Amino acid sequence: MALSYKARKRWSLFVLLVGFPLYIVLAWGILSRMNLWELPLLVELVVYVFFGVAWIFPLKPIFKGVGQPDPDARD
16 A cells, blocks of 8 residues: 555655654664674674664665655646
């Protein structure tokens, strides 16, 4: 089921204002409990890159085309 333009716009706003801050707190909590100082630098980099981009892939359909004009709007 595809979301309408209006629904995608609302969900993207919700994700940016509520979901993304919660994700930051969750990632920060997980990373603070890991002993990253004991890991090799490359492994530490992989962990940080994973948490930096992991939220993008499941939410890409919601954000796709939101910055464009409404395709269903009448001129």
